Amino acid sequence: MSPRVYSSARDRILAAAERLIRAGGLGQVTVEAVAAEAKVSKGGFFHHFASKEDLLLAMLERLVEAVRASIEKRAAGDPEPRGARLRAQIALAFDAGKESFEQWMSLIPAFLQAASAQPALVKRSRQINAEVLARDEGEDIPIGRSIAIQMALDGYGLAMGLGTTALTPRQQAAFRDSLMALAWPEAKAPNQSKSTRRKP
Numbered sequence: 001m002s003p004r005v006y007s008s009a010r011d012r013i014l015a016a017a018e019r020l021i022r023a024g025g026l027g028q029v030t031v032e033a034v035a036a037e038a039k040v041s042k043g044g045f046f047h048h049f050a051s052k053e054d055l056l057l058a059m060l061e062r063l064v065e066a067v068r069a070s071i072e073k074r075a076a077g078d079p080e081p082r083g084a085r086l087r088a089q090i091a092l093a094f095d096a097g098k099e100s101f102e103q104w105m106s107l108i109p110a111f112l113q114a115a116s117a118q119p120a121l122v123k124r125s126r127q128i129n130a131e132v133l134a135r136d137e138g139e140d141i142p143i144g145r146s147i148a149i150q151m152a153l154d155g156y157g158l159a160m161g162l163g164t165t166a167l168t169p170r171q172q173a174a175f176r177d178s179l180m181a182l183a184w185p186e187a188k189a190p191n192q193s194k195s196t197r198r199k200p
Contacts, residue, residue, distance in 0.1 A: 070092050
C-alpha cells in the first residue's frame with residue numbers, strides 16, 4: 001500500500017492527532033506529541049493552530065465535513081428528495097463499513113472528554129445539531145421524529161465508540177429499518193399526532 005499523501009502540514013497535524021487519539025485516547029494529544037507524529041516543529045504546529053483546543057475544534061470540523069460529504073453523495077441517489085439526507089445519514093451509520101465507522105466513532109469519546117472543559121467545542125456541537133434538525137424539518141420530516149432519530153444515532157455511535165453495546169447483525173438490521181421507517185416526509189407519516197405537526 002502506498003503512503004497517504006497529505007495536501008498540507010495542517011492536514012498532517014490533524015491526521016496525526018487522530019492517530020494518537022485512536023492509539024491511546026485524548027491524553028496522548030499534546031502539542032509535542034502531535035508535532036512529532038506529524039513531523040513538524042512546535043512552531044509549525046502553532047502556525048496552524050493557536051492551541052490544543054483550536055486543534056480539537058478543527059478535528060471536529062474535519063469529521064463533520066467528511067460525514068456531510070458522504071451523506072450528500074448517498075442522498076443524491078434517493079428518488080425522494082425530502083428526507084434524503086436524513087435517510088443517507090442513517091444508512092451511513094450502519095453501512096459505512098467497519099473500518100470507516102470505527103475511525104469516526106473512535107473520536108467520539110475524545111470529543112466528549114474534551115467538551116467538559118471546552119465551551120467552544122460544546123457550542124459548535126450544538127450548532128451542528130441545530131443545523132441538522134433544521135435541515136430535516138425543512139424537508140418535511142416531523143421534528144419529533146427527527147429528534148428521535150438524531151438522538152438514537154448519537155446513542156448508537158456513542159455505544160459503539162465506547163464498546164458498551166454489541167448488537168447482532170439481525171439486531172442492527174432491525175434498528176436500521178426502524179429508523180428508516182421514521183425518516184420520511186410528513187405526508188408519509190402514519191398516525192401522526194396533530195400536536196407535533198409543523199405549523200404553517
